[in-house]
Amino acid sequence: MYIVGLDLGGTNIGVGLLKNNKIVKFLKLPTHANQGKGVVINQIIKAIELIISGIDKKNISGIGLGVPGPCDYKKGVLINPPNLPFRNVNLKNIIKKRFKKKVIMENDAGCAALAEKRFGVGKNKKNFILLTLGTGIGGGLIINNELYHGLGNGGELGHISIKSDGPKSKCGNDGCLEVLASGTAIVKRAKKILGKELKARELAQLARKGNKKARRVLEESGKYLGIGLANFVNIFNPELIILSGGVWDSGDILLNFAKKEMKKRALFNTEVVWSKLKEPGVLGAASLIKNAS
Numbered sequence: 001m002y003i004v005g006l007d008l009g010g011t012n013i014g015v016g017l018l019k020n021n022k023i024v025k026f027l028k029l030p031t032h033a034n035q036g037k038g039v040v041i042n043q044i045i046k047a048i049e050l051i052i053s054g055i056d057k058k059n060i061s062g063i064g065l066g067v068p069g070p071c072d073y074k075k076g077v078l079i080n081p082p083n084l085p086f087r088n089v090n091l092k093n094i095i096k097k098r099f100k101k102k103v104i105m106e107n108d109a110g111c112a113a114l115a116e117k118r119f120g121v122g123k124n125k126k127n128f129i130l131l132t133l134g135t136g137i138g139g140g141l142i143i144n145n146e147l148y149h150g151l152g153n154g155g156e157l158g159h160i161s162i163k164s165d166g167p168k169s170k171c172g173n174d175g176c177l178e179v180l181a182s183g184t185a186i187v188k189r190a191k192k193i194l195g196k197e198l199k200a201r202e203l204a205q206l207a208r209k210g211n212k213k214a215r216r217v218l219e220e221s222g223k224y225l226g227i228g229l230a231n232f233v234n235i236f237n238p239e240l241i242i243l244s245g246g247v248w249d250s251g252d253i254l255l256n257f258a259k260k261e262m263k264k265r266a267l268f269n270t271e272v273v274w275s276k277l278k279e280p281g282v283l284g285a286a287s288l289i290k291n292a293s
């Protein structure tokens with residue numbers, strides 16, 4: 001049997017077809033978040049249609065959806081994600097009606113954390129934290145081997161306060177971690193310091209060649225990330241912190257600045273690593289179906 005795993009991001013939709021816990025087919029489509037709700041929903045449907053094309057529908061056991069919070073994950077309602085034009089949209093019902101398959105929804109970073117727990121560096125860890133650094137910053141908390149939800153939306157680690165007079169954030173909490181250290185924040189900082197919108201990977205390449213301004217962008221971004229990490233360490237004292245998401249390809253420069261700042265501020269030393277999984281969000285979303293069957 002096949003399972004579909006979909007990771008809905010603010011910039012891209014990742015979708016995979018899985019068999020025996022392995023991604024056998026994968027593709028990425030732009031989310032087109034700035035084009036409104038209808039366009040985004042069509043992109044999601046298109047992504048699923050493309051990934052299951054040529055497969056007999058009888059052989060598909062379900063569709064797992066990883067979506068940004070806040071959500072009512074059980075009902076399948078996206079309440080008001082900062083980086084998507086969705087306000088109280090029941091995506092689960094839309095996908096269920098369209099494909100007539102079992103659909104389970106979970107937080108996108110939560111999915112990535114579940115994938116790390118089953119297949120990645122979190123495998124033998126009882127308590128760890130996962131952060132996705134992309135368009136926004138998502139958080140997944142594994143506490144006592146389980147994904148933590150609190151009343152439903154616990155673990156929105158990207159929206160903790162870092163700088164009280166920080167830049168305006170879509171979530172309403174100005175100066176939150178996301179608005180200071182996400183992939184989007186890094187691109188904006190590059191524009192300010194280098195005059196060009198450069199991604200973390202491009203900045204890392206320039207910094208390695210000795211470009212001081214590119215290095216400064218990564219240093220500032222890493223510093224804010226490190227402040228966030230120190231807060232998480234002091235609250236949770238986790239065994240490990242795993243970073244994943246689009247900023248992954250910036251490599252060690254950003255990570256080292258973040259670690260340095262974290263060490264200055266945290267009460268305990270904690271290992272921080274990049275994820276080694278390919279598409280943990282998609283893997284984790286698919287694993288929702290596996291767990292339910």
Ligand SMILES: [Zn+2]
Pocket residue numbers: 158159160169170171172173176177178179
């Ligand atoms: Zn925020």
